[in-house]
Structures are given as C-alpha cells and as structure tokens.
Amino acid sequence: MQQNRNIQIIEWEDLDKRKFYSFGVFMTMTIRATVYPATLIRTRLQVQKGKSLYNGTFDAFFKILRAEGVRGLYRGFMVNTFTLISGQAYITTYELVRKYVSNYSKDNTVKSLVAGGAASLVAQTITVPIDVISQQLMMQGQGKHLTRFRVKVKTEADGKTKMAFGQTRNMIAQIFAADGFRGFYRGYVASLLTYIPNSAVWWPFYHFYAEQLSKMAPSDCPHLLLQAMAGPLAAATASTVTNPMDVVRARVQVEGRTSVIETFRHLLAEEGFWGMTKGLSARIISSIPTAIVMVVGYETLKRVSLRPELVDSRHW
Template sequence: MSSVESPPFIRTIEWDMMDKTKFFPLSMLSSFSVRCCLYPLTVIKTRLQLQKRNHMYNGMLDAYRKMYRSEGMAGLYRGFWISSIQIVSGVFYATTYEGVRHLLGQNEVTSKLDTRFKALIGGGAASLVGHSIVIPFDVLSQHLMVLGVNIKHGRLVVDKMSMNPLGLTFQPGMSRAQISSEIVRLIYQRDGIRGFYRGYIASLCAYVPNSALWWGLYTTYQEELIRALPMWVSHLFIQAVAGTLGGFTTTIITNPLDIVRARLQVQRLDSMCNALKVLWAEERLKMFTKGLSARLVQSACFSCSIILGYETIKRFSVNEEYKSYIRW
C-alpha cells in the first residue's frame, strides 16, 4: 500500500483525542466570529426567498445596495443578537456530531461503517438536536430580518418596500428591543407556543438532510483530494476546499426545501404542501434558483470559514500525545 493511501498522520481528530476545556470555549468564539462576519448574507438570502418574484430586489447585489441605502448597516444586521443565540445550539451540534461518530466507532457492528456514512449519520443527528433548540430564535430573527425598519437620528423610519407579515404597527419612539418584544407578543397572541415552532417539520426536512449531506460530502471530498494532491499540500487547506465543495453541492440540492422552511415560518402558510403550491404558482421552475446566488455565496463562505475554524480549534485542543501525528 502506497504512502499516499496510508499517510503517516491522523486525518480526523476524534472526540476522545481532544481536551474539551479548550474545545468548547474556542468553538463558541469561532462560531460567533463567523456568524458576525457572514450575517448580512443570511438577511439578504431570507429577503430574496420571501419576496414574490422580484418585486423588491433583482438579485443579491441589488438587495445589498437597496438595503444599505435605505436601512444602513443596521438593516444588514437586523435580528443579529437574537440569531447569535445559535452559538449555544452550536455547542450541542458539535457535541452531538462528534459524540455520535465516536459511539458508532465504539460499537462492534457500526465501527465497520465507512467514515463517510459515520459523518452523514453524525451530521443528521447533530442538526436534529441543534435546530430543535434554536427554532424559536430562528422564527423571531427571520421576522426581524424582513422588516425594513431603521432608527435615524433617534426616529423610527419604516421602508415602504419592506415586508410586514404580522401586520406590526410601528409607534413613534419604538426601540429595536420594543419591536422584538412586540413580534413575540403577536406570535404568541395568534398561535401560542406553537407559533414559535412554526415550520419545525419543514426546518428539520431542510436542515437535517442538509447537515447530513454536508458532512458526508465533506468527508468524501476530503478523501478524494488527499488521494489526488501531493503530500506537501496543507491538510487544513484540503479540508477548507472540501468543506466549500460540500457546501456548494448541498446548497444546490436542498435550496427549495430552505425556501419552503422560510415561507412557513414567516408568511404563516398552513403546510409544506401548501407552501410548495404557492411557490410553484409564483415562481414555476425559478423556485429552484430563488435566492440561490446569495445562498451559494453564504454557503461557500460559511463552509470554508467554519471548517477552517473548527479544524484549527480541534488541532489546538488535541491532547499532547497526538500532536506529533497532526498535520497542518
């Protein structure tokens, strides 16, 4: 067997190889930093997905220009602090992913599974746990994202082109915190606790396959790149490229499911079937590419950044006995 097929280094840093006191705080810091940098793309993607045809924005760059001109940087970070709570769910996500892969490796039957299948199963389980925690904050942050509201010189200004699915009435002098609390009140008033889990099944149908596919493809691309590229190429670089390719592929496959999820959570449609019917009536075949450009850019940047951060943190957190077997 050649040295390319059996490289003298650890390809995957496993759960039991790491010091968790280093891993968890560094992981949260990395997740927050990436979300902070890429959040405007999430806002733009959400608005593109929720608009009917192109009645507000003609693509990603047009959305950015119009939002920045009418709402400033605050518009591009609308709902950020609510959404940033996802870094807590991110800890559960990473723990579940690594834990499931570890358990599959320990079991006599599942230990024989291909690493790609272990990654796929771990990614799906991680998404199920992580998104079950974060769905209420996701619903709230998306309502905030689509509101074209800004505070200029101490006065609240409403963009006439904005979306307002809850019919929120804006009062003079309202702060962002008051707007958020009013959205919470209206959701609870209309649907009770269930309102904060609107689109839960659709979210799982979008996120669980997305996460499972992404981790499975990430592992597949990584193995293929290791075989194809010379040994001197940085392993961390290979992982970043594999993550980006995995993100691109997964995004193209799951884009319609993500649009259905967003519409169920914000536009208050009754079911996934109804959301698909409305989407098909409005967009026809364009439903497969609606908001795709923003989502592809977001996915590529997010996947690359997350993997760079995640795999770097794993290297810093690895126990001393394994450090000589780690390749950067």
C-alpha cells in the same frame, strides 16, 4: 484516528473537552457575525413575490445598504446570537454520534451522514424558535410588507423612521398573541426537511472532496488548505440539493403558513420551477465563506484542543 486516510480525522476521544468548548463559543460567534448579512438577504429574496423588491443578491445588498445602512444588514442579529447554544449542541451531537456509529461501522461516509443528520435534528429543535423571531425582524426594513407583524417605529425630526428599543420583545409578544407557543415552532417540519438532509449531505461530501483533493495535491500540501477548499465544494453541493425546501421553510415561517405541502404547491403554481431556486445564489454565496470560516475554524479548534500527548504525533 483513522490512519489509512490521507486526511487525518481528529475524533472525539482525541480532544481536550475544556479547550474544545472554550474556543468553540468564540468560533461560532465569529462565523455567525460574518455570514449574517447574507442570511438576511437570502431570507428577503425567498419571501418576496417574484422580483417585487429585489432583482437578485447584489441588488438586495446595495438597496438594503443604501436605504437602511449597515444596521439594516444585521436586523435580528442580537436574538440570533442565541444560536450559540444550538451551535454547541450541534458539534457535540455530531462528534458523539460519530463515536457511537463507529462501534458498528468504520466507514467514514456512514459515520458522517448519520452524525450530520442527528446533529441537525438536535440543533434545529433549539434553533427554530430563534429563527422565527429573527426572520420576522429581518423583514422589518424594506420588506416589512412581506410579514404579518410590524415592530414599533419612531419618527425622527427629519421624517425618517427608526426602530424603537425593545423590538425583539415586541415581536415575541406579537407572535405569541397571534399563534401561541406553537407559533415559535412554525416551520419546524420544513426546517428538519431542509437542514437534516443538508447536514447529512455536507459532511460526507466534505470528507469526500478533501480526500480527492489530497490525492491530486503535492504530498507536502497542508491538510488545512485542502479542507478549506473542500468545505465550499460540499456547501455548494448541499445548498443546491436542499434549496427547494429552504424556500418553503422561509415561506412557512415568515408568512405564517401551516402546511409544508400546500406551501410547496402554492409556490410551484405561483412561480413555477424557478421559484424553487430563489435565494440559491445568496445561499451559495453565504455558504462559501461560511464553509471556509467554519472548516478552518473547526479543524483549527480540534487541533488546538488535542490532548497534549497527541500533539506531536499528528501531521497537518
């Protein structure tokens, strides 16, 4: 624990690991369920050509809700829950690398940057195949013409179509038949180029904003409140910096492209600079509640997971 900071940071050695992992699974699942609709909307906005289907985040939300119902906002969610594994891998890697780097540097920015990047590398290796499948499922509603694959549908008596059972298994089979095992890692490089910088930027800015807010706030202001405010600020900063690569990543994974550079050039030629901002508002909108829930959940998780002998020695 760094005693010379206004915001106390709970380090890996301060935690009861059994509590940390038990509560962590519940926290991760809650966050995923909360922000999934915004993730789906962001993906559809990034993949559509120009404004061929949706005019923006809120337009997409209401169109999907009207045409596909609440279930439409959660297409691919079940397969996406497997990212619980990558979530646990992420926080474990982050904390362990922070501890390792502290042997060489006590600078919090250095520890946060290196640990954030390393955690993202590990998590994305697990997450990309899940993302590839869930993103294809996300596009099956009104955006079904934007993807190479179509899942089975059945027509009901009133003429409406309904997704058939087993669509995840059907999608996996189609991806494997078209691209083999490599198809599940399509966009892996683009994901690394997006999420490693995003994670590496987010953590230092999170601690920076929390520290700056602590200097402006009254001394009795709860640290958790300051951290809850710092999270969205860091998320908006990181989202803005890395959005161009996120657009490229979505195009590579959904459209089946193979070259990150060619996809980037094609996007610039087709839609210009503003094409790089596609989905940015949805990304920021989704990242703000995500950051609040994640920060409050994660910091609370660490506090309830403190080793018993340390509980009374910490001021929050």
